[in-house]
Amino acid sequence: xxxxxxxxxxxxxFLEVETPVRLPAPALEEHIDAEPSGDHFLxxxxxxxxxxxxxxxxxRIFQLGPCFRRGEQGRLHHPEYTMLEWYRADANYLDILxxxxxLIAFLADEVLGxxxxxxxxxxIELMPIWEWTTVAEAFTLHAGWDPTAGFDAxxxxxxxxxxxxxxxxxxxxxxxxxxxxxxxxxxxxKPDNPRVAERWELFIGGLELANAxxxxxxxxxxxxxxxxxxxxxxxxxxxxxxMDEEFLAALQAGMPPCGGIALGVDRLxxxxxxxxxxxxxxxxxx
Amino acid sequence: MHSVxxxxxxxxxxxxxxxxxxxxxxxxKPGKGQAMYKCRIKNLLNGSTVDRTFRAVDKIDxxxxxxxxxxxxxxxxxxxxxxxxxxxxxxxxxAEALGDQKYFLVEDIEVSILFHNERAIQVNLPLFVEKKIxxxxxxxxxxxxxxxxxxxxxxxxxxxxxxxFINQGDVVRIDTRTGKYFDRVSKG
Numbered sequence: 185x186x187x188x189x190x191x192x193x194x195x196x197x198f199l200e201v202e203t204p205v206r207l208p209a210p211a212l213e214e215h216i217d218a219e220p221s222g223d224h225f226l227x228x229x230x231x232x233x234x235x236x237x238x239x240x241x242x243x244r245i246f247q248l249g250p251c252f253r254r255g256e257q258g259r260l261h262h263p264e265y266t267m268l269e270w271y272r273a274d275a276n277y278l279d280i281l282x283x284x285x286x287l288i289a290f291l292a293d294e295v296l297g298x299x300x301x302x303x304x305x306x307x308i309e310l311m312p313i314w315e316w317t318t319v320a321e322a323f324t325l326h327a328g329w330d331p332t333a334g335f336d337a338x339x340x341x342x343x344x345x346x347x348x349x350x351x352x353x354x355x356x357x358x359x360x361x362x363x364x365x366x367x368x369x370x371x372x373x374k375p376d377n378p379r380v381a382e383r384w385e386l387f388i389g390g391l392e393l394a395n396a397x398x399x400x401x402x403x404x405x406x407x408x409x410x411x412x413x414x415x416x417x418x419x420x421x422x423x424x425x426x427m428d429e430e431f432l433a434a435l436q437a438g439m440p441p442c443g444g445i446a447l448g449v450d451r452l453x454x455x456x457x458x459x460x461x462x463x464x465x466x467x468x469x470x
Numbered sequence: 471m472h473s474v475x476x477x478x479x480x481x482x483x484x485x486x487x488x489x490x491x492x493x494x495x496x497x498x499k500p501g502k503g504q505a506m507y508k509c510r511i512k513n514l515l516n517g518s519t520v521d522r523t524f525r526a527v528d529k530i531d532x533x534x535x536x537x538x539x540x541x542x543x544x545x546x547x548x549x550x551x552x553x554x555x556x557x558x559x560x561x562x563x564x565a566e567a568l569g570d571q572k573y574f575l576v577e578d579i580e581v582s583i584l585f586h587n588e589r590a591i592q593v594n595l596p597l598f599v600e601k602k603i604x605x606x607x608x609x610x611x612x613x614x615x616x617x618x619x620x621x622x623x624x625x626x627x628x629x630x631x632x633x634x635f636i637n638q639g640d641v642v643r644i645d646t647r648t649g650k651y652f653d654r655v656s657k658g
Contacts, residue, residue, distance in 0.1 A: 215504045256505070258497025338525065341503040346523055349500065369502050385501050395501045
C-alpha cells in the first residue's frame with residue numbers, strides 16, 4: 185500500500201516532502217486536541233507546513249507520515265495514525281477529486297488486482313461511478329433539514345452520525361460535498377454561494393476516508409476563523425494553541441489557489457483488508 | 471453524575487428517571503466534528519434496548535442502584551419475605567418483581583436482588599434450584615424415544631416438562647434462566 189501510494193505520486197510528478205512532527209502551534213480546530221510534547225505539540229496534520237511550501241513555489245507535493253490526536257480511540261480512531269496529504273497549486277477540490285479517483289483505482293489494481301471488493305459483507309464497485317451528493321441534499325433526504333440554510337452545530341454532528349452517514353449508499357464510493365460555511369474549517373467559500381464551502385469527504389463502504397478542500401487563501405479570513413476557533417475552545421475549557429503566525433504571514437504574502445486533501449491510510453488498509461476495526465490492521469496498539 | 475467519557479460497556483446510567491445499562495458502545499467523530507459515543511443501552515426495568523448517541527457535553531445521571539444478597543424466607547400473600555443475613559433485616563419483595571422466578575424460590579437460597587431507588591427491579595436466583603415433583607403421571611412403559619417429555623407440577627402449581635422416568639416425589643434440578651428441567655437429584 186505504502187509503495188503503491190509513493191509510486192502513484194511520483195508517477196504524477198508530485199514531490200514527496202517531510203515537514204516537522206513537533207510544532208509550536210498546531211492548527212486551531214474546534215474539535216481536534218493536540219498531544220503535548222515538551223513545550224511543543226505533536227502535529228495533528230501537516231497541513232499548515234505543507235501550505236507554506238506551496239507559497240514557496242512547490243506546486244505538487246505529498247506527504248505520508250504519522251499524525252497524533254489526543255483522546256481519539258475507537259474502532260476507527262487511534263491516537264497515532266498514518267495520514268496521506270497532498271496539495272496541488274492552481275487547482276480546486278474537483279481537481280483533487282480526480283487525483284483521488286485515480287489513486288484509489290491504481291491502489292486497488294496494484295494491491296488487490298481488482299476494483300470490485302468485499303468489505304464486511306458488502307460488495308463494493310470502486311470504479312467507475314462515484315456518487316456525488318451535497319450536504320444539503322443528503323441532510324434533506326435523511327435528516328429532514330438543510331444545514332446550509334440555517335446551521336446548528338450540535339444537531340449537525342448528531343445527525344451526521346445517526347442519520348446521514350448510515351443513509352449514504354455503500355455499494356459505490358460516495359462524495360459528500362459542499363459543507364455549510366460554518367463547518368468549512370480551512371476551505372474557501374463557493375464563489376457563487378458563500379453559504380457553503382468547497383469541501384468534500386469521501387466515504388467507501390461506510391468508512392469516512394478523506395477530507396478535501398479548495399484551500400482558503402485569504403489570510404484575513406483565515407485569521408478570523410482561527411480566532412473564532414480559539415474563542416470556542418476557550419469557552420469549552422479546552423487548551424487554546426498559539427496562532428501559527430508564520431503560516432498566516434505566508435498566506436498574507438500570497439498562496440496560489442490550491443486544492444488539498446487528507447486521507448487516513450489506516451482506514452484505507454481496513455477497507456482493502458476487509459477489516460472491521462483499526463485493531464485488525466495495526467501491529468502495535470496503544 | 472457521570473461524564474460522557476466514563477461511558478463503557480456495562481456502565482449503569484439513568485436517563486429521565488429510568489436506569490439503563492450500556493451494552494454496546496463506540497467512539498465516533500465525524501470529520502471536523504465533535505467526539506461522540508454511539509451506545510446501545512438496555513432499559514433495566516423492562517429489558518428493551520435503544521440506541522442513543524451522547525455528545526461530550528451531555529451529562530448523564532448515575533442511578534441509585536443497590537445490589538443485595540438476601541436469603542429467601544417465606545411467602546406472605548402477594549409478597550415474598552427475604553432476610554438480609556448481615557443484619558437479619560426482613561425485606562419484602564412484591565410478586566411482580568419476581569415474575570416466574572417466584573416458582574423457583576426455595577427456603578434459605580441466596581438471591582441477588584437489584585434495587586433502584588429502593589424498589590426491586592431485578593432478581594437473580596442461583597443458576598439451579600432443586601424442587602420436588604408434586605404431581606405427574608407414570609411414564610408409559612416401552613416408550614424409548616429420546617427427548618420425550620411429560621407434564622409435571624411442582625407443589626406451587628408450576629408446570630414443567632420432565633423425562634418419562636421421573637416420578638411423583640422425585641427431586642429435580644431446574645435451570646432458573648429457562649425454567650426448564652435440568653436433571654434428577656434424587657428419587658422420591
